[in-house]
Amino acid sequence: MPKLITIRELKEGMELAVPVRNKFSQVLLTENTKLEESHRKILLLWGIQNIYVKNAEEEKELKFDNADIEKAKEQLKTRFKWNFRNSFEEEIYNAALMEQVKKVRMIHKNEFV
Amino acid sequence: MNSFEKIIHNIKSIQTLPTIYTSISEALKDPFITPEKLSRIISIDQVASLKILKVANSPFYGFRGSIETISQAILYLGFDEVKNIIFALSVVNIFSKGGTNLGLKPADLWRHSIGVGIATRLIGNAIGEKELENYFLAGIIHDIGELLFLEFIPGEYKSVLELVIKKNCTIREAETEILGTDHCKAGQILAEKWKLPTSLQDVILFHHDGIKDNQRSKLIASVHVADIFVLALELGNSGDIIIPEPNFDVWEILQLPKDFLTSIKKKLIDDYKQTVRIMLSE
Structure with a gap:
C-alpha cells in the first residue's frame, strides 16, 4: 500500500510507489526509484511537497475476529445505507x-473488566 | 419571524472579520506589496502572529518547525495561503462560543472541519492542483452554516438534531424539514456578506451535492469526498450520523490514484490531531 x-520525511533507501x-503531468521520477538524500533538495526545488513511497513496514493490521466484524457490519x-460502486467507495x-x-x-473489553 | 428570517437578521448583525484580516486584504490589493511590509501589518497582532506560525508549521504544509518568522511564512506559503490561515483562525474564534446542543458543540464541528480541510488539501495535492491555497480553507469553512444555526437558533436546531436521530436522516434533510432551509444556503449568505471568493461560496453551497449545476469544480468535488471520508473516520462531529452516498461524478472529476484514501488515512489522522491542538487551543 x-x-x-x-x-x-524522505529517508534514504525509500522507494517511490507512484x-x-x-x-504539466510530465514524469520527473519514475515508480520504483530508490530515493537518496540528494532527491530531497531536487524535489523541493521542483516545488514537490508530497510523494508516495512504498510502505516498508506495512501498518500492522489489527486482528479482529469474524464475530466482531459481522456485528460491526450489522451496526453499520x-x-x-448504500452499496459501494467502485474501489474508492469501498x-x-x-x-x-x-x-x-x-x-x-x-464494548467487549468493558464487558469483561 | 421564522427561523430563516431570524438567521438572515443575525447574519446582518454578525460581527465583521477582525481588523488584521481586513488590513491584510486591503494591503494585498497593492500589486507591489512586499513580504516585509505584509509581515509588519500581521505582527501588530502578536497573539495572532504566534498562532499563524504554529499553523504554518503544521505537518500538512510540510515545513514542520522550520518557519520561524511571518516573513518566512509568506515566502514559503505565499501571500494567499497566509491570508487564508488568518481567515481560518478568525472564523474559528468567532464561532467557538456557542453552548452544547444535544451533545453537539462548536468545537466538535470545528474538529470535523479541520479534518475536512486537511483531507481536501491532500486531495488537491494528489490531483496536481496548481492553486492549492484555497483547499484547506474550503474544508475549514464548508459547514459554517451549521455554526450559524448552533449559535443563533439553538432551540430550533435542537429539534433538527432530534429529528436526525428519530428519523435516521441526514442533517440537511432534517434542517429542510424543520427550518425550511439548510446550512449550505445559510453559510453561503454569510460568505457573501464577508465577500469571500465565489469559489468558496460555491463550496459552502454545493459541498453535499459534489457538483455545481453541470460545472466540474475540482474544489467542490474534493470537499465533497473529504467530508464523507472524514465522517467515515469519525474525526470530530458534524451532527450527521448517516454517511451519505458520494455523487458518482466526483470520481471522474478528481481522477484520484488507486488506493488513495487508504494511503492518506494515517497521515490524515496524525495531521488532524496536531492541527486540532494548534487551532483549537486558547
Whole structure:
C-alpha cells in the first residue's frame, strides 16, 4: 500500500510507489526509484511537497475476529445505507467499518473488566 | 419571524472579520506589496502572529518547525495561503462560543472541519492542483452554516438534531424539514456578506451535492469526498450520523490514484490531531 509522506520525511533507501510528476503531468521520477538524500533538495526545488513511497513496514493490521466484524457490519447498516460502486467507495466503507469494529471491541473489553 | 428570517437578521448583525484580516486584504490589493511590509501589518497582532506560525508549521504544509518568522511564512506559503490561515483562525474564534446542543458543540464541528480541510488539501495535492491555497480553507469553512444555526437558533436546531436521530436522516434533510432551509444556503449568505471568493461560496453551497449545476469544480468535488471520508473516520462531529452516498461524478472529476484514501488515512489522522491542538487551543 503506498504511503504519502512529506519531502521532510524522505529517508534514504525509500522507494517511490507512484511516479513524481510536475504541474504539466510530465514524469520527473519514475515508480520504483530508490530515493537518496540528494532527491530531497531536487524535489523541493521542483516545488514537490508530497510523494508516495512504498510502505516498508506495512501498518500492522489489527486482528479482529469474524464475530466482531459481522456485528460491526450489522451496526453499520444504519449509517451506511448504500452499496459501494467502485474501489474508492469501498475504501470509505472499510474506513467506517474499521471504526465500528473498534467500538464493538471497546464494548467487549468493558464487558469483561 | 421564522427561523430563516431570524438567521438572515443575525447574519446582518454578525460581527465583521477582525481588523488584521481586513488590513491584510486591503494591503494585498497593492500589486507591489512586499513580504516585509505584509509581515509588519500581521505582527501588530502578536497573539495572532504566534498562532499563524504554529499553523504554518503544521505537518500538512510540510515545513514542520522550520518557519520561524511571518516573513518566512509568506515566502514559503505565499501571500494567499497566509491570508487564508488568518481567515481560518478568525472564523474559528468567532464561532467557538456557542453552548452544547444535544451533545453537539462548536468545537466538535470545528474538529470535523479541520479534518475536512486537511483531507481536501491532500486531495488537491494528489490531483496536481496548481492553486492549492484555497483547499484547506474550503474544508475549514464548508459547514459554517451549521455554526450559524448552533449559535443563533439553538432551540430550533435542537429539534433538527432530534429529528436526525428519530428519523435516521441526514442533517440537511432534517434542517429542510424543520427550518425550511439548510446550512449550505445559510453559510453561503454569510460568505457573501464577508465577500469571500465565489469559489468558496460555491463550496459552502454545493459541498453535499459534489457538483455545481453541470460545472466540474475540482474544489467542490474534493470537499465533497473529504467530508464523507472524514465522517467515515469519525474525526470530530458534524451532527450527521448517516454517511451519505458520494455523487458518482466526483470520481471522474478528481481522477484520484488507486488506493488513495487508504494511503492518506494515517497521515490524515496524525495531521488532524496536531492541527486540532494548534487551532483549537486558547
